[in-house]
Amino acid sequence: MQVRFWGTRGSVPAPGPETVRYGGNTSCLEVRGSEGTMVVLDAGTGIRALGRSLEREAGNDRLHVELFITHAHWDHVQGLPFFAPLYMAGARVSISSPERLTTSVEQVLDTMMSPTVFPVTRAALRARLAFPRVGDHPVEAGAARVHSMPALHPDGAVGFRVESTSNRNEAIVYFPDNEIRMSHGKLNPSEWRRRFMEFANGASVLVHDAMYTEAEYEHRAGWGHSTVGDAVELAAEASVPRLVLFHHAPDRTDEEMDAILEGAQEMAVRLGATLEVDAAREGE
Numbered sequence: 001m002q003v004r005f006w007g008t009r010g011s012v013p014a015p016g017p018e019t020v021r022y023g024g025n026t027s028c029l030e031v032r033g034s035e036g037t038m039v040v041l042d043a044g045t046g047i048r049a050l051g052r053s054l055e056r057e058a059g060n061d062r063l064h065v066e067l068f069i070t071h072a073h074w075d076h077v078q079g080l081p082f083f084a085p086l087y088m089a090g091a092r093v094s095i096s097s098p099e100r101l102t103t104s105v106e107q108v109l110d111t112m113m114s115p116t117v118f119p120v121t122r123a124a125l126r127a128r129l130a131f132p133r134v135g136d137h138p139v140e141a142g143a144a145r146v147h148s149m150p151a152l153h154p155d156g157a158v159g160f161r162v163e164s165t166s167n168r169n170e171a172i173v174y175f176p177d178n179e180i181r182m183s184h185g186k187l188n189p190s191e192w193r194r195r196f197m198e199f200a201n202g203a204s205v206l207v208h209d210a211m212y213t214e215a216e217y218e219h220r221a222g223w224g225h226s227t228v229g230d231a232v233e234l235a236a237e238a239s240v241p242r243l244v245l246f247h248h249a250p251d252r253t254d255e256e257m258d259a260i261l262e263g264a265q266e267m268a269v270r271l272g273a274t275l276e277v278d279a280a281r282e283g284e
Contacts, residue, residue: 007046010247023282037142051084071157100156236273
């Protein structure tokens with residue numbers, strides 16, 4: 001299974017000379033299985049470049065895109081009106097989103113493409129669209145199976161586990177917005193942590209929210225995001241071989257990301273974990 005990062009940033013796009021190496025576009029991943037199945041995770045501004053790539057790749061063939069949205073916050077849906085396959089006649093685009101969302105992604109898209117805020121309406125979209133809602137049961141997407149699990153983040157966010165139907169351990173777990181320390185509902189943080197570990201266990205890669213440093217978190221607790229240390233500890237406890245830090249803060253420069261990554265790698269060594277730690281880079 002191969003994963004390509006088209007957007008790595010959180011909250012708001014942050015292009016410029018100080019974010020060239022780690023990227024300035026917001027959340028979007030392309031996941032391809034060995035059988036050719038493709039799943040797209042989130043539709044931040046990074047999905048614009050992905051759409052252009054898919055358009056070139058498809059040529060005269062009919063394109064089918066399976067897109068899964070973790071939640072409808074701006075940085076995870078902002079690229080939808082700029083996604084080229086939506087305008088391709090004969091294309092099929094399935095946009096799956098969590099049942100727990102209070103507003104459906106279809107309604108969000110209608111709002112985003114209303115004349116007040118956007119010059120093109122949904123009438124211009126030529127692809128055949130579907131807007132399924134996902135809940136407790138996995139979704140089959142070609143030779144991939146997509147599981148979802150509630151995340152600790154406002155307004156109904158989830159994380160996804162994309163795995164091969166023929167090999168459960170050929171899998172990526174994706175939690176772009178998840179505050180591991182947050183208390184929510186009837187479950188305390190330790191029970192939530194256990195469930196996250198079970199969800200990630202056996203996967204090849206965990207891509208996890210690592211937006212804050214420990215010092216930053218002191219002033220942002222409850223905002224729905226984890227620290228770098230939280231992500232490293234969870235990956236180590238879940239026995240995941242590779243962790244990719246994700247949802248980089250928009251003000252974080254490449255040099256600052258280098259230092260954060262080095263610190264995370266050192267932390268993994270101190271924990272005695274057999275864990276490769278990397279940070280998501282746009283285009284990688």
